[in-house]
Amino acid sequence: LCCECGQFHLLLDNHLYNFQDEVDDELICHICLQPLLQPMDTPCGHTYCFKCLENFMQEYNFCPMDRKKLSFQQCHKSSLLVRNLLDKLVVLCPFKAECQQTMQRCELEAHLQNRCPGFKKYKSDLQRKKNPISKGKEDPPSKVETNTPKDPEVPSGGSSLVAESSAAAVVSLGTAEPGLVNPAFDETEEGENLPQRTSLVAETTTIEIHREDPEEELGMRIVGGKDTPLGNIVVQEVLWDSVIAADGRIAPGDHILEVNGVNISSVTHCQAVSFLRHPGPVLHLVVLQEKGFSNKTAQQDSTSAPNREVIHVTLIKRDRSEPLGIKLIRKTDEAGIFILDLLEGGLAAKNGKLSRNDRVLSINGQDLRQGTPEAAAQIIQTTESRVNFVILRQPGVQLSDPVEDGSTSNNSSSSSSSNGESPVHHRRRLDQNHYRRKSTYQKGYANHEKTVAIKKEPKESLGITIGGGRDNKNKLPIYVTSVQPIGCLFRDGRIKRGDILLSINSIDLTHLNYYEAVSALKSNAASHSVVLKALEILSLNSTEPSLDMKEQGFGWSPLWITWLGLPSYLHCCRDIVLTKGNLESWGFSIVGGFEESKGNQPFFIKTIVPGTPAFRDRKLKCGDEIVAVNGVPAIGMSNSELIPMLKEQRNRVTLTVVSWPGSLV
Numbered sequence: 210l211c212c213e214c215g216q217f218h219l220l221l222d223n224h225l226y227n228f229q230d231e232v233d234d235e236l237i238c239h240i241c242l243q244p245l246l247q248p249m250d251t252p253c254g255h256t257y258c259f260k261c262l263e264n265f266m267q268e269y270n271f272c273p274m275d276r277k278k279l280s281f282q283q284c285h286k287s288s289l290l291v292r293n294l295l296d297k298l299v300v301l302c303p304f305k306a307e308c309q310q311t312m313q314r315c316e317l318e319a320h321l322q323n324r325c326p327g328f329k330k331y332k333s334d335l336q337r338k339k340n341p342i343s344k345g346k347e348d349p350p351s352k353v354e355t356n357t358p359k360d361p362e363v364p365s366g367g368s369s370l371v372a373e374s375s376a377a378a379v380v381s382l383g384t385a386e387p388g389l390v391n392p393a394f395d396e397t398e399e400g401e402n403l404p405q406r407t408s409l410v411a412e413t414t415t416i417e418i419h420r421e422d423p424e425e426e427l428g429m430r431i432v433g434g435k436d437t438p439l440g441n442i443v444v445q446e447v448l449w450d451s452v453i454a455a456d457g458r459i460a461p462g463d464h465i466l467e468v469n470g471v472n473i474s475s476v477t478h479c480q481a482v483s484f485l486r487h488p489g490p491v492l493h494l495v496v497l498q499e500k501g502f503s504n505k506t507a508q509q510d511s512t513s514a515p516n517r518e519v520i521h522v523t524l525i526k527r528d529r530s531e532p533l534g535i536k537l538i539r540k541t542d543e544a545g546i547f548i549l550d551l552l553e554g555g556l557a558a559k560n561g562k563l564s565r566n567d568r569v570l571s572i573n574g575q576d577l578r579q580g581t582p583e584a585a586a587q588i589i590q591t592t593e594s595r596v597n598f599v600i601l602r603q604p605g606v607q608l609s610d611p612v613e614d615g616s617t618s619n620n621s622s623s624s625s626s627s628n629g630e631s632p633v634h635h636r637r638r639l640d641q642n643h644y645r646r647k648s649t650y651q652k653g654y655a656n657h658e659k660t661v662a663i664k665k666e667p668k669e670s671l672g673i674t675i676g677g678g679r680d681n682k683n684k685l686p687i688y689v690t691s692v693q694p695i696g697c698l699f700r701d702g703r704i705k706r707g708d709i710l711l712s713i714n715s716i717d718l719t720h721l722n723y724y725e726a727v728s729a730l731k732s733n734a735a736s737h738s739v740v741l742k743a744l745e746i747l748s749l750n751s752t753e754p755s756l757d758m759k760e761q762g763f764g765w766s767p768l769w770i771t772w773l774g775l776p777s778y779l780h781c782c783r784d785i786v787l788t789k790g791n792l793e794s795w796g797f798s799i800v801g802g803f804e805e806s807k808g809n810q811p812f813f814i815k816t817i818v819p820g821t822p823a824f825r826d827r828k829l830k831c832g833d834e835i836v837a838v839n840g841v842p843a844i845g846m847s848n849s850e851l852i853p854m855l856k857e858q859r860n861r862v863t864l865t866v867v868s869w870p871g872s873l874v
Contacts, residue, residue, distance in 0.1 A: 211806055213318045215303035215328060223260050227301040229311055236295060240265060240273055244314075245295055248287035253277045256287055282657060304328055318435070319475045412500055413466065416458050418492040427485065427492070429453045429574075430871030431465070432769050432832030434478030438801035438810050441465075442473055442481045443831045444496075445769075445871035447574030450595045454574035457521055457599030459496060461576065462817050462831050467495035478770040478872065485874035499818055519570070522562040522598040529593050533557045537569065537582040544820065545569065546582050548600075567600040579820040584827070656774055658711070661704055661741045665697040671734045672696015673704065676766060678723030683870050684781035685772075686710075687718050687726045689743075690765050697739070707767050709744040709779065719779060744779075746771050769832065772869035773811075782836050785829055785864045789822040795855065795862065796821020797829060802848040811835075812843050812851060814866075830868060837865035 210217055214224035223246050232244045240261035247259035255274045257265075265273060266281040286292075296315035302308040304327020312320055321328040418427065428451020433439035442465045453459050466474050468484040469492065476484075524533055534555015537546050548567045551558040569577050572588045573596065589596055672693040677685035687710045698704045710718050710726070714733045718726050733739060746767070787795060798816040803809050812835040817823050835843050838854050839862060855862065 210331065212321065212328075215317070215321050215325075223258055226298075226314060226317070227303060229299040229301055232298060236291075236298075244298060245287075245291075248291055248295065249284045250287050251279055252283050253279070256291070302327065304331070322475065412498050414458070414496055414498060416456070416494045416496060418452060418456055418494065420452055420490055420492070423488040423490045425452060427451065427453050427874050429459065430769070430873055431481065431485065432478075432813075432871045433815075434481055434770065435475050436477040437770065437773070437813070439813050439815055439832065440475075440800065441497075441815075442476075442478075443815065445830050445832045448873075449573035449592060450597075451574070455521070455523065455595075455597045457571050457574065457597060459494070460498070460571060460574065462499055464497040465494060466497055467493070469493050479768065482768060482872050482874055499816060518602050520562070520567075520600050520602055522560070522600065524556055524560055524596045524598070526556065526592065526594055526596065529590075531556065533589060533596065535563065535589075537585055539582065543568075545578055546580055546585055563598065563600065564602065567602050570599045570601055572599075573597050576819065579824060581825075655747045656776055657745045657747055659703065659743055659745060661698075661701065661743065662738065663697050663701050663741075664738050665734075665736075667735055667737060669734075670696045671730060671739070672699050673730075675710065675723070675726060675730070678726055679720060679781065680722035680724075683868050684783070685870070686775070686779045687721065687723075688767060698741075704741065704743060705745065706765065707746060707771070709746070709775070711742040711744060713741050714739060744776070746774050766870065766873060769869055769872045780867050782865050782867050785826070785866055786861065787822050787826055787829075787864065788861050791859065793822060795858075796823040799835065799848065799851070799855075802843075802846055802851060804847070809845055812846075812848070829864070829866070832869070832871055834867045834869075835864055836867055839863050840865070 211224060214226060216225040218225050223241060223243065226244070228244065236244050238245050238248075238258045238261055239255070240257050243258075245256060245258055248256050249259050249262050250256050251262075251272050253272050253275055255272055257273070262284065263281060266279070270279065271277060272279045296313060298314045299311050300314050300317055302310045302312070302317070302320065302325060304325055307327035307330060308325050310320065310325075428448040429444050430446040430448070431442055432445045433441050433443045444459060444461050444463045444465065446461055447453050447459060464474075465481070465485070466472065468481075469487070469489075471484060473481045473484055526533070532552075532555065534552035535557045536549040536552070538549045539545075540547055546569050548563060548565055548569065550565060551563060557563050569580075569585060571577055572585055573592060575584075575588050577585055672695050673689050674691045674693070675687050676690045677687045679685075689704060689706050689708045689710065691706055692699050692704060710730075712718055713730055714736065716729050716733065718729060721729065748771075789795060796818040797814050798818075799812050800815045801810040801812040814829060814831055814833045814835070817829060817831060823829050835851075837843055838851065839858065841854065843851055
């Protein structure tokens, strides 16, 4: 059963719908004889479904209607008017026995996932068949209390809840939710001695962001969307010295539920980017923030104490090496890091807004609620100018004695230590071997390789700017960031912004770093003729908003979702090694894997839980794709195969991942 249309059909076939009224013949595909889906126009004036035309063109080279010669590359998406008319066609819910609702075709998927009692009943019945009560020893499922109604309204305040409305936010002990590794519990023989962890607790908060310049970007990267296995929109990274970092309340891993009153928990990636890039002096966000797991015997987190105050402080360094004059420590009885002292005459002491005993919640948007003094010092030392603190203050509390364990309790100053070295402890790191791997996932996007040969004057420039390079932290291929209205490539018109550059005059560009690629392009541009090979990523989704106009205020880079359409030979993988104690869990949840209704999908990291090995390591990010576990490829596995493999790894695991930068908003 397809979860998008609620009907049975082959994986590669079009969705099926029950239309309330007879559909005009002008909106019918003359290959499948059904109302058009993802309509594509031919140069000869006919319109077909994308999948129908794609399958037809694999066998024939002519138009099905007039038999004129045709190639698929000549076709293009239908106009927005036609696509909107098709999306507004009224359809019946396929679960007629339990649900008699009608809705526009574009609303059916959200209806099935969130509101349809028939689809909910079907999934429950299917789950019961797949997971009959097992024999033998089994952990009793724990009760999860929630104040969330079945079809939840997002609270407008900052109330704490066990967020059952978020697939990655709550996993009870007895739950085996498809696609999720329970980050709060690992089955071990010593299970009786484990803390009684009931569930993963999350909190919804309304955050108001103010911008002096309504056009200024927020400064965060996002991943996810209903058109990806992640489902929700998740913050991957907060850029330092940005509006979001200065505010300090949004951290990587937060799920964005609403933007200015609009629910974006079930929109596509492009639609979410469009909402978040909308200019305005004030932005209202509702976010779901993971707080870790709750223990039955655990004390209330000090951040929720009513008599504490959250304060934002910005210190400005004159240069990168200037110390702030802050000593940070850990406490024996409370998680997180605290200010032990402010050095006399230092930048922080002169500023006067930070105080002894303040708890540091974040620095430049980096969540430090479960952090260490070493991690804080590293963030401060690598910051060029503005250092944005978010601290928690409770007047009159005396600071406990710092812990004595030297590995975690250094009185870290933001300056370099006396011997000139960073106070950050140097853990042994494995060389991150970047290599290529196989993948078949290109949902929503197709790639088209093209060769562009042009004649030019020797002194005429190519007229393009580029980004990426294998020295980039995400190991990106070289891509075009702009085509200037000077130079031969603008005149030729075939190379476009977003194209991946593969080679120039037979020189391979795919393995070069940024400066090597610039040098290769400049040296070959001196020739009378240039042959460029490039890869164009084409969106197959006709309903997505065009983001070109909305990107004028941004340093342009491709959307996160377009990187997923890259062929496998351009992927660069890296190994991340996590270690943990016997009674710890790895601390991340995954979604994706093989499903009969969707075929092979990648495994993505959806949640990283505060205070866990994955959180402390800081190399794994939400939206990363797991390619292999301890060298065993994950491609083709279902989540029911990968999850046990992860749980079997007791103290050490090597995750091979592909990491693409999130879309900048």
